[in-house]
Amino acid sequence: MPPYALQLLIALVLVGVTRLAAYPLTVGGGVVDALDAVLMMLALVNLRLAWTGANASGGGRAPAWFVVAGLVTAGLITLAMVAALTPRPA
Numbered sequence: 001m002p003p004y005a006l007q008l009l010i011a012l013v014l015v016g017v018t019r020l021a022a023y024p025l026t027v028g029g030g031v032v033d034a035l036d037a038v039l040m041m042l043a044l045v046n047l048r049l050a051w052t053g054a055n056a057s058g059g060g061r062a063p064a065w066f067v068v069a070g071l072v073t074a075g076l077i078t079l080a081m082v083a084a085l086t087p088r089p090a
Contacts (some may be wrong), residue, residue: 004053007046008069014043015076020085030087040081047073 023035051070054062
């Protein structure tokens with residue numbers, strides 16, 4: 001397994017953890033999930049590290065499987081971040 005694949009795997013695990021952990025925070029008249037937002041920020045950092053590593057090791061081009069997996073991970077992170085930051089009634 002290439003070293004940058006571990007960072008991608010960590011980002012995917014962080015997306016999965018959001019379904020298990022929650023820390024509701026009341027903002028205005030609604031509730032947002034602060035812990036999920038922090039976990040998604042960490043997932044984005046790991047995805048960025050993985051993307052940089054994949055491009056550096058491939059001579060400036062990441063492998064095709066990594067590009068597809070990275071884009072899917074970015075989409076999952078985006079959906080989880082929107083879900084975490086969308087206010088729900090208290």
